[in-house]
């Protein structure tokens with residue numbers, strides 16, 4: 001690298017009551033980052049008022065793993081948690097760095113990070129781990145949840161299309177850090193102003209108005225790794241997603 005600073009990967013994990021799998025996920029991330037020579041890397045974990053041992057598990061790792069831990073005193077929802085994670089990630093990154101977001105429930109395989117990083121190096125600004133590319137698989141997801149994601153994908157592809165995007169809802173993504181910085185400068189506080197799971201859609205809809213190149217990589221969702229229930233309130237998410245789509249179609 002001839003004296004220049006190496007590009008860094010910053011991984012943002014929103015975590016709410018993830019004691020069952022977060023330790024295992026942190027091991028898998030660390031192994032992957034070392035194996036693929038992506039270290040040193042940085043983890044930004046935002047605990048969203050977990051009532052279980054999530055925070056204890058993370059704090060026990062801080063000595064050996066490069067973790068920045070942000071804590072919410074009470075549960076604030078995924079939108080605010082992702083927002084705080086991205087703001088912190090931007091604080092510790094330069095424009096050429098890469099910010100990855102992924103679930104903390106160990107359903108998103110860290111092995112895909114290398115490919116996502118390479119795709120950013122190849123010129124993409126945002127890479128989505130997509131359930132709708134040739135070679136994608138979803139293992140352990142109920143037919144109802146599959147249908148909902150698929151319906152959201154089609155509705156958005158028709159009503160608010162983004163070139164290169166089929167999966168609008170998956171939380172596993174890579175962003176060029178400079179793009180997130182630009183979005184924060186452009187939108188300020190309103191960059192992530194959706195409280196719930198629909199925030200993942202809205203991030204893309206906001207970036208769509210900027211000069212951003214999107215792409216996807218096939219993704220194998222290992223929902224069978226999940227222990228305990230999903231934290232998504234399905235009915236609330238459907239309602240909020242439809243309201244969001246309507247608002248954005250009307251240009252608000």
Ligand SMILES: Nc1nc2c(ncn2[C@@H]2O[C@H](COP(=O)(O)OP(=O)(O)O)[C@@H](O)[C@H]2O)c(=O)[nH]1
Nearest residue numbers: 014015016048077078081103104105230231232
């Ligand atoms: N901060 C925060 N994170 C949440 C909340 N609900 C879920 N998460 C996190 O967001 C991610 C997605 O939630 P998850 O239960 O995996 O949803 P699913 O994969 O769509 O069923 C996980 O990393 C959760 O820990 C919440 O209320 N607040």
Ligand SMILES: [Mg+2]
Nearest residue numbers: 103104105107
């Ligand atoms: Mg999940």
